[in-house]
Amino acid sequence: MYVYIWKDPSGTPFYVGMGSTLGRTNPKAKRHRNKACLQKLVEIGADAVIVEIHNAATEEDAKSMEQMFIAKFKRIRDGGTLTNISSGGEFHRSSEETKQKLVDLWKTEDHRLKIKQSTIGVTRNLSESTKKVLRENLLANPDMKNWAERNGKDPEFDAKRIAGIRAAQGKRREKMSDPVALAKRKERLKATMASPEYAAKRAAFDTPEYRAKLAAAKKAYWDKRKGLI
Numbered sequence: 001m002y003v004y005i006w007k008d009p010s011g012t013p014f015y016v017g018m019g020s021t022l023g024r025t026n027p028k029a030k031r032h033r034n035k036a037c038l039q040k041l042v043e044i045g046a047d048a049v050i051v052e053i054h055n056a057a058t059e060e061d062a063k064s065m066e067q068m069f070i071a072k073f074k075r076i077r078d079g080g081t082l083t084n085i086s087s088g089g090e091f092h093r094s095s096e097e098t099k100q101k102l103v104d105l106w107k108t109e110d111h112r113l114k115i116k117q118s119t120i121g122v123t124r125n126l127s128e129s130t131k132k133v134l135r136e137n138l139l140a141n142p143d144m145k146n147w148a149e150r151n152g153k154d155p156e157f158d159a160k161r162i163a164g165i166r167a168a169q170g171k172r173r174e175k176m177s178d179p180v181a182l183a184k185r186k187e188r189l190k191a192t193m194a195s196p197e198y199a200a201k202r203a204a205f206d207t208p209e210y211r212a213k214l215a216a217a218k219k220a221y222w223d224k225r226k227g228l229i
Contacts, residue, residue, distance in 0.1 A: 016070050
């Protein structure tokens with residue numbers, strides 16, 4: 001469970017909420033928000049909202065934490081800055097029917113494309129405490145271990161990785177053979193290689209020291225593959 005605080009660019013809290021997924025903490029998730037909160041989001045812009053996230057071990061802990069933060073910052077009606085209507089502690093779970101509808105919706109290509117396009121060029125304005133929570137969640141998740149720690153050492157991880165690669169091969173071949181997509185990739189590559197930024201980056205690496213380092217790394221790799229080291 002998560003309890004989140006939305007703050008304006010000056011750091012002033014204007015909404016406290018809780019949810020079972022990180023998606024609910026996103027200011028772009030505007031469903032089931034009260035009118036005052038929505039007006040505030042429009043006023044400052046969802047991309048400018050500072051998001052502060054706190055972990056809660058249980059649903060009851062999340063309810064207590066939400067109530068605590070609302071009591072601390074106070075609602076506008078109580079002389080504070082929060083747009084919350086209630087004093088917190090309410091958590092509504094989606095019905096199985098609603099969950100299934102969401103699953104079915106995510107299976108549609110149009111919906112996934114719409115979500116993907118809505119995130120292009122969007123940066124998340126996260127507070128330091130939120131970044132810490134996200135880092136801790138990643139470290140605590142066994143599925144997010146460093147690739148080098150698990151590749152070739154964890155049979156379950158290897159089997160899952162190989163199955164994923166095989167499952168994606170058909171779609172990848174189809175995408176790579178699409179003449180329109182191929183033309184776009186060539187144009188992007190051509191534009192990148194012709195850019196001054198690319199030339200400057202290449203020049204910065206094109207030094208005797210870098211070439212020697214690269215040659216040593218390649219030699220060590222192949223020596224290891226051949227069992228020499």
